[in-house]
Amino acid sequence: MRMKPAAPFTQVLSLSAALALSGVTTPAGAADTIAGQPDISGVWAHAFPRPGQPADPRLDTGPLPSPPLKPAYMAEWTALRAKQKAADERGEPTAGLEARCLPDGMPSLMFAIYPLEVLQTPGRVTIIEEAFSQTRRVYLDEPQGKVGDVEPGYYGHSVGHWDGDALVVDTLGLKESVPGYRDIPHSDEEHIIERIRLIDPDILEDQMTVEDPKVLERPWSFRFVYRRMKGYHMLEYVCENNREYTDQNGGTHLQLGSH
Amino acid sequence: MGRLGAVLAAATVGLLAPAAPALAHHSFAMYDNDHQIKLVGTVTRFQWTNPHVYIELENNDTSAKVARWTIECANPGILDRVGWKFNMIKPGDKLTVIVAPLRTGEPGALLKQVTLPDGRVFGNGAPAGKALIQ
Numbered sequence: 284m285r286m287k288p289a290a291p292f293t294q295v296l297s298l299s300a301a302l303a304l305s306g307v308t309t310p311a312g313a314a315d316t317i318a319g320q321p322d323i324s325g326v327w328a329h330a331f332p333r334p335g336q337p338a339d340p341r342l343d344t345g346p347l348p349s350p351p352l353k354p355a356y357m358a359e360w361t362a363l364r365a366k367q368k369a370a371d372e373r374g375e376p377t378a379g380l381e382a383r384c385l386p387d388g389m390p391s392l393m394f395a396i397y398p399l400e401v402l403q404t405p406g407r408v409t410i411i412e413e414a415f416s417q418t419r420r421v422y423l424d425e426p427q428g429k430v431g432d433v434e435p436g437y438y439g440h441s442v443g444h445w446d447g448d449a450l451v452v453d454t455l456g457l458k459e460s461v462p463g464y465r466d467i468p469h470s471d472e473e474h475i476i477e478r479i480r481l482i483d484p485d486i487l488e489d490q491m492t493v494e495d496p497k498v499l500e501r502p503w504s505f506r507f508v509y510r511r512m513k514g515y516h517m518l519e520y521v522c523e524n525n526r527e528y529t530d531q532n533g534g535t536h537l538q539l540g541s542h
Numbered sequence: 543m544g545r546l547g548a549v550l551a552a553a554t555v556g557l558l559a560p561a562a563p564a565l566a567h568h569s570f571a572m573y574d575n576d577h578q579i580k581l582v583g584t585v586t587r588f589q590w591t592n593p594h595v596y597i598e599l600e601n602n603d604t605s606a607k608v609a610r611w612t613i614e615c616a617n618p619g620i621l622d623r624v625g626w627k628f629n630m631i632k633p634g635d636k637l638t639v640i641v642a643p644l645r646t647g648e649p650g651a652l653l654k655q656v657t658l659p660d661g662r663v664f665g666n667g668a669p670a671g672k673a674l675i676q
Contacts, residue, residue: 371571374644374645376569376572378569381593397617397619413619520592521592523592524589524591527572537612537648537650540586
């Protein structure tokens with residue numbers, strides 16, 4: 284098992300101090316320093332149940348609450364799920380993002396199917412998901428854009444501020460073509476608010492609320508919980524060898540080796 | 543919402559099982575998990591890549607219908623975290639594998655378990671599921 288002394292917080296403070304002493308200034312702003320902020324940095328893993336171990340109630344997120352989709356969108360989602368199930372039963376599953384070597388984007392990446400690394404630097408929280416080496420940047424104490432005026436992307440534009448022990452993150456600008464969490468429909472007006480905080484020195488929680496006036500009847504909240512992975516070195520992930528191809532019906536097949 | 547919509551909506555709530563991550567891998571549906579088979583073969587190619595690691599295996603049973611198999615494994619991250627190393631399998635290695643073959647009947651399969659030349663046994667990570675035969 285790889286072990287490495289984990290001291291990201293103090294090392295970053297030293298860097299800031301060194302930069303200040305050398306006359307190099309970090310970008311100006313109220314959140315120039317991370318002194319006094321809770322330390323949520325480190326590597327975090329989705330808290331899957333561990334067989335043979337007593338369940339920790341703090342890690343129990345319960346079943347995902349059903350999304351309050353407007354009727355037309357609920358019908359669309361239900362039909363999609365039925366189509367996927369039928370395709371699975373035929374042994375020709377519909378191609379997911381991975382079969383196109385595309386990352387899952389926000390909010391799905393926060394499920395942390397592979398480890399999630401949180402970095403704290405002055406004015407910024409950066410979150411890296413090992414799957415597809417996805418990076419999202421949260422700009423502390425900066426204003427959010429207006430709905431419809433934020434360039435759409437896989438991760439959106441995220442701003443944040445500390446509210447006591449919780450990092451509150453506000454994200455706008457998620458491309459409609461990027462599937463929502465669990466393929467739940469979303470529009471370009473999707474607006475995600477997260478409250479990210481430690482509930483234990485080694486347990487991190489992301490309380491997520493999705494608003495989408497076009498698609499949802501009301502805000503939809505759910506929670507992700509992570510366990511700290513001490514000493515873990517994040518791996519790179521370059522999607523270079525996708526051998527699952529899709530046919531004209533969208534079914535997935537394996538490209539066999541040629542000898 | 544119409545009555546049908548309400549019924550469908552109720553039916554979908556049960557699909558949101560907490561233990562089924564969205565990315566797990568609905569491409570696993572390509573494979574016949576209920577009819578796993580054991581193969582003994584020689585590695586002709588080993589690709590330690592994302593999104594999947596692949597073993598190309600030449601069947602040591604020369605009377606078998608299928609001479610060569612493409613075996614899909616999890617990604618390097620999952621395998622690394624269950625003890626694999628990037629260089630623990632090489633062309634020329636004789637392996638015993640338990641796999642779930644493609645439902646189409648083509649010579650491809652999902653790895654369930656591998657036994658290395660030195661006798662060590664490895665799984666293919668939790669999402670791929672366990673070997674049901676030995």
